[in-house]
Amino acid sequence: MPNKIIITSHSRFFSKFWQGLIIFGLLWLNIFQIATAQNQIFSDSDSSNSPINRPPEFSLNLSPPISYLSIHPGETKAFQLTLHNSGSRNLQVQLELAEFESDNLTGQPVIKPKSKFEYLKPKDKTWNWLQLNLVKSGETVKILLEIAVPSNAKTMEHHLTILAQAGATSAESASPDASEALGGSSSVFGLIGSNLILAIAKDSENLSQIILTDWEIPKFIDSLGGIDIHGLVKNTGSQSGPILGKANLIGPGGKLLKTWLIYPDMVLPNSSRAVRLIDTTQDPAADPESWLNQPNVQISSNIIYKPNWLFGNYTLKIQLFHQDYAEAQTSSEKIVQITALPYGILAIIIAIPICFGLFLKSKNIFGKYIASKTQN
Amino acid sequence: MGSGEQDSSSYQLTNTTGQIAAGPFDSLTKFLGSGFQYIYTIGTFRFSISKLNIDFGNLIIGAHSTDSLTLTLDTKGAGGYTVYAYQQHPLRHQNGIAFIPNTSCDSADCTFSLAKTWTNQGVPGFGFNATGNNIASDFINANYFRPFADQSLSQAMQPVMTAADVATQEQAILTYKAGIDANQAAGFYTTAIIFVAVPGF
Numbered sequence: 213m214p215n216k217i218i219i220t221s222h223s224r225f226f227s228k229f230w231q232g233l234i235i236f237g238l239l240w241l242n243i244f245q246i247a248t249a250q251n252q253i254f255s256d257s258d259s260s261n262s263p264i265n266r267p268p269e270f271s272l273n274l275s276p277p278i279s280y281l282s283i284h285p286g287e288t289k290a291f292q293l294t295l296h297n298s299g300s301r302n303l304q305v306q307l308e309l310a311e312f313e314s315d316n317l318t319g320q321p322v323i324k325p326k327s328k329f330e331y332l333k334p335k336d337k338t339w340n341w342l343q344l345n346l347v348k349s350g351e352t353v354k355i356l357l358e359i360a361v362p363s364n365a366k367t368m369e370h371h372l373t374i375l376a377q378a379g380a381t382s383a384e385s386a387s388p389d390a391s392e393a394l395g396g397s398s399s400v401f402g403l404i405g406s407n408l409i410l411a412i413a414k415d416s417e418n419l420s421q422i423i424l425t426d427w428e429i430p431k432f433i434d435s436l437g438g439i440d441i442h443g444l445v446k447n448t449g450s451q452s453g454p455i456l457g458k459a460n461l462i463g464p465g466g467k468l469l470k471t472w473l474i475y476p477d478m479v480l481p482n483s484s485r486a487v488r489l490i491d492t493t494q495d496p497a498a499d500p501e502s503w504l505n506q507p508n509v510q511i512s513s514n515i516i517y518k519p520n521w522l523f524g525n526y527t528l529k530i531q532l533f534h535q536d537y538a539e540a541q542t543s544s545e546k547i548v549q550i551t552a553l554p555y556g557i558l559a560i561i562i563a564i565p566i567c568f569g570l571f572l573k574s575k576n577i578f579g580k581y582i583a584s585k586t587q588n
Numbered sequence: 589m590g591s592g593e594q595d596s597s598s599y600q601l602t603n604t605t606g607q608i609a610a611g612p613f614d615s616l617t618k619f620l621g622s623g624f625q626y627i628y629t630i631g632t633f634r635f636s637i638s639k640l641n642i643d644f645g646n647l648i649i650g651a652h653s654t655d656s657l658t659l660t661l662d663t664k665g666a667g668g669y670t671v672y673a674y675q676q677h678p679l680r681h682q683n684g685i686a687f688i689p690n691t692s693c694d695s696a697d698c699t700f701s702l703a704k705t706w707t708n709q710g711v712p713g714f715g716f717n718a719t720g721n722n723i724a725s726d727f728i729n730a731n732y733f734r735p736f737a738d739q740s741l742s743q744a745m746q747p748v749m750t751a752a753d754v755a756t757q758e759q760a761i762l763t764y765k766a767g768i769d770a771n772q773a774a775g776f777y778t779t780a781i782i783f784v785a786v787p788g789f
Contacts, residue, residue, distance in 0.1 A: 268660065271636035277665050277787035299636065312786070318752050319788045320670040323745065373786055380640035380780075396644040396679050396688065396714075396766050396777040400657065404635040405786035452789075477667070478789055488752075511666065511753060 270402045271299030272376055280452065280478070282411045286363030290335060293406055295376055296352040303378035304344045307334060307355070310373045312407065314483035317444075321373060321407060329370055331361045332408070347378075359410065367412050369451050369481055373405040409480070411451050420453020422446070422479055422532055423544040429528060435554040438518030444486055445532065445544075447479040454478055455487060457532040460496070461517055464524030470517050471496035473503050474532070488513055500537050522552035633669070635785035636660040642781070644766045647688075651709050656763040658720075659748075659783060661755050667788030668752040671760075672745035674784075675736035679714045679766060679777035686773040688766055690735030691715035698734045701746050702726050706733035712767040714779075720760035722751040733765060736781060745784060752788065 273296040283289055297303055309329060312321035334340055335356040347353055357374070379401030413419070427443030445455050457474035475488040488511045490503055503509065515528070532544040638658040647653055663669050679688035691698065691706055691713025698704035698715070703726040706715060715733040718724060724747055726732065737743040749760050766777075 266638070268636035268638045268658070269640045271634065271660075273632040273634040275632040277633035277663060278667065278789055294632070296632070298634065301640070312789075314789075318750075319667050320747075320750060320752070321786050321789055323672060323784060323786060371789075375784065379782075393774045394647040394649075394768060394772060394776075396647050396653070398642040398675075398679070398764060398778065399780045400637055400640045400642060401780060401782045402635060402637045403782065403784040404633065405784065406633070407787060407789050409789065475666070480789070 267300040269299055269301045270303065270378060270400070271297070272303070272305075272378065272402070272404045273298055274376055274404045274406050276406060278407045278409070280409045280411075281359070282413050282416060283359055283361050284414060285361055285365045285367065285412060288358060288360045291332075291357045291359055291408070293355040293357065293374060294352060295347065295355060297347045297349055300349055302346060302348045304381060305347045305376050305378045306342050306344050307339055308341055308375050308377060308403075310375055310405070312371050312373050314480045314485070316484045317486050319477055319485055321371070321405075323373060323405075327372060329372060331365065331412075332357060332359050332372065332374075332410070334358075361412055365412050367414055369409065369411045371480060372408040372410060374408060375403045375405045377401060377403045409452050409478075413451065418453060418535055419449050419451040420447055420479070420481070421449030421534075421543065422453055422455055423448060424530060424532060424546050425484060427530070427546060429546075429548045429550065431548070431550060432555070433522065433550055433552050434556050435522045435552050436520075436556055438522065439515065439526070439528070439550065440518070441515040441528070442486065442513055443530075444484045445479060446484045447481050450481050452478050452480050455485070455532065456500075456534070456537060457487070457530065458500075458537070459489065459515055459528065459530040461515075462527040462529070464526065468496065469493075469526075472515060473500050474530075475511050476504070486513060489515060523554070524552060526550045526552060632662075633665070633785070633787045634660075634662040635671070635783075637783060642764050644764070647766060647768050647772075647777075649768055649770050649772070652765050652767040654763050654765045656761050659760045659762060659785075661749065661751070661758045661785060663755045663787055665787055666753055668750070669755060669785060669787050670747050671749040672784040672786075673716075673736055673748045673762075674739050674743070674745040674782055676780045676782070677738065677740040678735075679779050681773055681775045681777055683773075683775065686775065686777075688712065688714050688768060688772065688777050690738065691733055691765070691767075692735075693733060700735050700737040700743050703728070703732040703734040705731045706765070707731050709767065710769075712769045712772070714764075714766045716765065717763045718748050718760050719763075720749075721758035722749050722755075723760050724748055724750070730763070739782075745782075748783075 275294045295305065309327040309332065311324045311327040313324065315322050335358040338345055339355050380399035422445050425444050425446045427441065429441050433439060447453060454476035455474050456476055459472040459474065460468060461470040463469045471492045472489040473492045475490060477485055477488060479485045490509055490511055492498065492503055528548045528550060530546045531542055533541040534543040535541055642655045642657065644653040644655055659671060661669050661671065678690050693704040693706040694708045694711055695704065698706065715735045717730055717733045718727045719730055737746045748762065751758060
């Protein structure tokens with residue numbers, strides 16, 4: 213029996229030993245698997261396939277972004293768009309036509325969907341408005357459109373946006389999971405636009421008329437405050453046109469202190485736009501085009517002159533031109549005298565004796581009051 | 589740069605043959621000398637959306653569910669760009685009757701054009717937040733949400749990104765959020781969100 217017991221205990225011991233070994237082995241295997249999985253996750257996050265670095269599902273390039281075209285009544289013109297799918301997915305793309313109007317400030321179009329403009333149509337019937345076309349990932353397509361204006365068309369300017377739309381197909385949209393008693397999803401669509409400003413005109417004359425409108429220029433400023441001015445222009449003509457203009461600031465001694473070139477943003481007819489400027493003080497005599505074509509030209513939204521100290525009369529002259537940067541072509545002008553005086557310092561100088569006088573007076577009154585109280 | 593009109597027997601083809609100028613503006617004379625013919629061809633306008641499906645998964649009563657996507661913009665034009673957004677309708681049940689309403693935020697003060705704080709998990713609804721480059725100024729931080737403009741109510745699409753100048757790889761992360769209360773009918777709710785990217789003129 214004892215032997216039997218010994219044998220049994222030995223067998224139990226070995227049984228326990230093997231069980232323990234197996235559990236130990238499984239544990240290590242598990243740890244190894246977890247570590248491997250984590251490594252996989254980390255290596256995935258470092259690779260180009262991670263969600264962060266993954267190429268976008270929707271990515272469309274459209275060219276040209278903006279076109280200004282003029283056409284005579286009775287004339288037909290072709291117009292070409294280039295569309296490139298740079299995303300990771302093949303896309304079903306459809307074209308649609310919208311219209312836009314100015315926001316009267318920044319030049320950002322305010323889109324009005326569903327245009328009724330009839331004279332612009334895709335020349336290739338497969339690209340008819342709202343018709344789906346497959347554009348594969350990496351593919352570039354040229355889309356030819358035709359502008360056919362009847363001879364009796366009204367001469368006016370049209371502001372159009374050609375939109376290319378693509379997005380999730382119904383088959384690809386997130387579908388409900390059977391385990392979800394309450395779930396939600398949203399499919400996403402993207403539209404990219406190309407703006408077409410189309411003037412139906414009888415001749416090629418520039419019919420824009422841009423004038424300076426809302427400029428709040430102070431006549432008196434503080435010597436320590438500096439000059440900081442912005443303003444708007446308005447196109448009162450019947451066609452879009454660029455803001456061709458300059459501004460300069462002349463100091464008390466007649467010295468030219470600063471010059472600016474007004475950035476030639478386009479202004480739609482019967483709309484306003486805020487002026488943007490390039491500081492040309494370094495070379496005021498240079499041809500405007502050389503400034504405009506500088507690679508990293510700095511554009512600001514304000515006329516700013518802020519030295520440490522201003523004193524005397526300054527003259528700010530803002531000029532707009534029609535068709536050319538020539539004095540003879542000046543179409544709108546604003547000349548304002550700005551007087552800089554140390555109003556803040558003067559106020560302090562005036563305030564000190566007044567405060568001192570008030571202090572003495574109140575001290576006197578208070579003294580008399582104390583004295584009367586003491587006598588009582 | 590070459591730009592102009594090619595005559596053909598039936599029509600004229602307006603084309604361009606590349607840029608010489610490296611600057612943001614190509615040639616002023618294009619539209620000064622001869623009327624109006626001017627095509628702005630500097631680079632292209634590119635708009636990317638990281639993914640085309642937003643999935644909230646299982647919606648839980650009294651808790652908000654989120655998912656996000658990234659919008660990316662590139663434009664060489666000095667006129668910048670605007671990205672508008674709108675929804676076809678609120679999150680709608682498959683039965684076409686029940687909806688998860690658009691959020692009105694914690695204090696019932698946000699609208700489709702004005703974001704306000706929405707952090708209270710007990711307030712149900714559907715809306716979005718934006719963070720990143722040139723996002724609409726009402727998204728003060730990641731707690732500010734507003735509902736999408738609703739096409740079914742004829743609400744005008746609203747800007748979510750705007751820039752007035754050249755843009756290179758400008759990105760915004762849009763976080764969608766949905767929450768339900770105990771009265772929400774069981775089932776699956778869907779909608780479609782449309783992003784419209786247009787260049788400045």
